[in-house]
Amino acid sequence: MHRYLLRRLLIAVPILFGITVLSYFIMSLTPGDAVQMLISPTISQADIEIRRRALGLDQPVHVRYFRWLNELAHGNLGYSFSSGAPVTKRVGERVVPTLTLTATALALSYLIAVPIGVLVATRRYSWIDYVATFFAFLGISLPTFFLGLAGIYIFALRVHWLPVGGTITLGTDGGFLDMVHHLILPASVLAVAGAGALTRYVRSSMLEVLGQDYVRTARAKGLAEALVRRKHALRNALLPVITLAGLQIPALLAGAVITEQVFEWPGMGRLTIEAINQRDYPVLMGITLVTAVLVAVGNLLADLAYAYVDPRIHYE
Amino acid sequence: MNERVTGRPARAPATLEVGETIATAAASFWRLALRRFLRHRLAVAGLLAFATIALMAVAAPLLAPHRPTTIDVAAFQSAPSAVHPLGTDSVGRDVLSRLIYAARVSLTVGVLAVAMYVVIGTSVGAVAGYYGGAVDLALSRLMDVVLSFPPLIIILFAVSVFGRPSLWNVIIVLGLLGWPPVARLVRGQILSLRQQEFVLAGRAIGARDRAVIVRHLLPNAMAPVLVAATFGTANAILVEAALSFLGMGVQPPTPSWGNMLTDAQSLTVLERMPWLWVPPGFMILISVLAINFVGDGLRDALDPSLRLQ
Numbered sequence: 001m002h003r004y005l006l007r008r009l010l011i012a013v014p015i016l017f018g019i020t021v022l023s024y025f026i027m028s029l030t031p032g033d034a035v036q037m038l039i040s041p042t043i044s045q046a047d048i049e050i051r052r053r054a055l056g057l058d059q060p061v062h063v064r065y066f067r068w069l070n071e072l073a074h075g076n077l078g079y080s081f082s083s084g085a086p087v088t089k090r091v092g093e094r095v096v097p098t099l100t101l102t103a104t105a106l107a108l109s110y111l112i113a114v115p116i117g118v119l120v121a122t123r124r125y126s127w128i129d130y131v132a133t134f135f136a137f138l139g140i141s142l143p144t145f146f147l148g149l150a151g152i153y154i155f156a157l158r159v160h161w162l163p164v165g166g167t168i169t170l171g172t173d174g175g176f177l178d179m180v181h182h183l184i185l186p187a188s189v190l191a192v193a194g195a196g197a198l199t200r201y202v203r204s205s206m207l208e209v210l211g212q213d214y215v216r217t218a219r220a221k222g223l224a225e226a227l228v229r230r231k232h233a234l235r236n237a238l239l240p241v242i243t244l245a246g247l248q249i250p251a252l253l254a255g256a257v258i259t260e261q262v263f264e265w266p267g268m269g270r271l272t273i274e275a276i277n278q279r280d281y282p283v284l285m286g287i288t289l290v291t292a293v294l295v296a297v298g299n300l301l302a303d304l305a306y307a308y309v310d311p312r313i314h315y316e
Numbered sequence: 317m318n319e320r321v322t323g324r325p326a327r328a329p330a331t332l333e334v335g336e337t338i339a340t341a342a343a344s345f346w347r348l349a350l351r352r353f354l355r356h357r358l359a360v361a362g363l364l365a366f367a368t369i370a371l372m373a374v375a376a377p378l379l380a381p382h383r384p385t386t387i388d389v390a391a392f393q394s395a396p397s398a399v400h401p402l403g404t405d406s407v408g409r410d411v412l413s414r415l416i417y418a419a420r421v422s423l424t425v426g427v428l429a430v431a432m433y434v435v436i437g438t439s440v441g442a443v444a445g446y447y448g449g450a451v452d453l454a455l456s457r458l459m460d461v462v463l464s465f466p467p468l469i470i471i472l473f474a475v476s477v478f479g480r481p482s483l484w485n486v487i488i489v490l491g492l493l494g495w496p497p498v499a500r501l502v503r504g505q506i507l508s509l510r511q512q513e514f515v516l517a518g519r520a521i522g523a524r525d526r527a528v529i530v531r532h533l534l535p536n537a538m539a540p541v542l543v544a545a546t547f548g549t550a551n552a553i554l555v556e557a558a559l560s561f562l563g564m565g566v567q568p569p570t571p572s573w574g575n576m577l578t579d580a581q582s583l584t585v586l587e588r589m590p591w592l593w594v595p596p597g598f599m600i601l602i603s604v605l606a607i608n609f610v611g612d613g614l615r616d617a618l619d620p621s622l623r624l625q
Contacts, residue, residue, distance in 0.1 A: 143604070291469050
C-alpha cells in the first residue's frame with residue numbers, strides 16, 4: 001500500500017508540471033506575453049523596466065517559463081488586465097461559491113444515482129430498469145443551459161417557488177436558509193448530467209459484484225437475499241464508485257461555467273465568461289491553472305481514498 | 317437468479333449465435349453485430365431520428381420556408397403564425413428556417429471534430445501501446461495532463477486566444493483537445509493484442525512496425541473506438557451548443573441551436589417568447605439523445621465479450 005501511495009504521488013508531480021507547461025504554452029499564443037502579466041500595472045514606468053528585466057522578458061522562452069514558474073510558486077499569478085487587481089485575489093474570491101455549487105451538485109448526484117443504480121441492478125431488464133436507463137440517457141443528453149433556462153421558466157417564473165438567480169435575495173443580508181433557497185435550482189441542474197452517468201456506473205458495478213463467487217457463497221450458505229445485497233454486494237460495488245467522484249470534477253467545473261452564467265452565480269465559471277469578454281488573459285490563465293490543479297488533486301485524493309478502502313489495491 | 321440466465325431481450329438468443337459464430341469470418345462478426353444492433357429498439361429509433369436530422373441538414377434549402385438570415389422588417393419577436401410557423405427572433409428572422417439550417421452546424425462540428433481527434437488519439441494510443449516503455453510513460457502522462465483541464469474551460473480559453481470565435485475554431489480546438497480518451501482506449505487495446513500470435517507472425521514474415529500496427533493491430537482495436545466516437549459526436553454537439561450559447565462559438569447571423577438560445581438569457585424572452593428557446597433546446601436534446609442511443613446500441617453490438625456467446 002505504501003508503495004502504491006508513493007508511486008501515485010510521484011505520478012502527480014509530472015502531471016502538475018505538465019499543466020503549467022501547457023498553460024504557459026497557450027498563454028504565450030495570446031497577444032503580449034505570460035511574463036508581462038506578472039507586472040502590476042499600478043507601478044511607475046521606471047519600476048516596470050526594472051521588473052521586466054528581473055522577470056527576464058528579454059530571455060529565451062525556457063528561461064521565461066522558469067521565471068514565471070518561480071513567481072507562480074511564490075503565489076504571483078499576475079495582474080488582471082481589466083481591474084489591475086492580483087489574479088490570486090480575483091480568482092480567490094470566486095473559489096468558494098464554485099466549490100459550494102459543485103460540491104452540492106456532486107452530493108445530489110450521488111444521492112440520486114446510488115439508490116437508483118442499486119435498485120435497477122437487482123431488477124435487471126425489468127420495466128423499471130428500462131425507464132431508469134432512458135432517464136439516465138436523458139440526463140446525459142440534456143444541454144445544461146437548456147435545462148437551466150427551463151428550470152427558471154418553470155420554478156421561478158411560472159410557480160414562483162424558487163428565485164431566478166443570484167446567491168442571496170438582493171437588499172437583504174441573506175442568511176443560511178436564503179442561501180439554500182438560491183442554491184437548490186442551480187445545484188439540481190448541475191447534478192442532472194452527473195447523476196445520469198453515475199447511475200449507469202453504479203448499475204454496472206453492482207451487476208459485476210453480484211456475479212462474483214463470494215456473493216454466490218453468501219447465497220449458498222443461506223443468507224437472506226437482502227442481507228447479501230446490502231452487506232456483501234453493495235459495500236464492494238460502491239468502492240469503484242468512490243473514485244468516480246474524482247473523475248466527475250472536470251465535468252462539474254465545466255458544467256459550472258454554464259450553470260453560473262445562467263443563474264448569475266458569482267463563481268469561477270462566471271468569472272471565466274467575464275474574463276473572456278474583457279480579453280483578460282491573466283485571469284483566464286489563473287482560472288485554467290486553478291481548475292486543472294483542482295482536477296489533478298481531486299483525482300489524486302480519489303485514488304488515495306480508493307487505496308485506503310480497498311485492501312486489494314496492494315497488487316498495483 | 318434466473319434473470320441473469322435469461323439475458324437481455326435486446327440480444328440474440330445464445331443458441332442461434334453459437335451456430336453462426338462457428339463460421340468465425342470477420343464478415344460474420346459484423347453481421348452478428350448488425351443483428352444485435354437491430355434488436356436494440358432505442359438504438360434503432362436513435363438511428364432513425366439521427367438520419368432524419370441529417371436529411372434535414374442536407375435538404376435545408378428545400379425544407380425551410382424562408383432564408384435563415386432574411387430579416388422580416390414587418391415582424392420581429394412575433395409569435396408563431398401562418399407565415400412564420402415558429403415565429404421570428406429578436407431581429408425578425410424566421411425561427412423554423414434557422415432551426416432547420418442550424419442542423420448543418422451541429423452535424424459539421426460533431427463529425428469533423430470527432431474525426432480529427434479520433435485520428436490523433438488513435439495514432440498516439442497505437443504508438444504508446446506498441447512501443448511501451450519510456451514512450452508509453454511520456455505519452456500517458458501527456459494524456460493525464462490534457463485530461464486535467466476541465467473541457468469547457470480549456471476550450472473557452474483556447475477559442476478566445478485563437479482570435480474571433482467561429483465554427484472552424486470550435487472544430488479545431490475540440491479536435492486538438494479531445495483525443496486523450498481515444499488514445500487511452502487504443503493504447504489499452506494494443507497492449508492486450510500485441511502479445512498475440514498473429515502479431516508475432518506478422519513480425520516473423522518481416523513486416524515493419526508501421527505495417528504491423530496499421531494492418532494487424534488497429535483493425536482489431538477499432539470496435540471500441542467506433543463506440544467512443546459515437547458518444548464523442550453527441551458530446552461535441554453539446555459543447556458546440558454550449559459555446560455558441562455563451563457567444564464563443566458560431567456567431568449570428570449564422571444559425572446554431574446554441575446561439576438561438578442566447579436571447580433567452582433575458583427573462584422577458586424566457587417568460588414571454590417560449591418559441592424562441594424551446595424548439596432549439598429540444599433539437600439539441602433530440603439529436604444528442606439519438607446519437608447516445610446509437611452509441612449504446614453499438615456498444616452492445618460490438619462488445620467483444622459477446623463475440624463467442
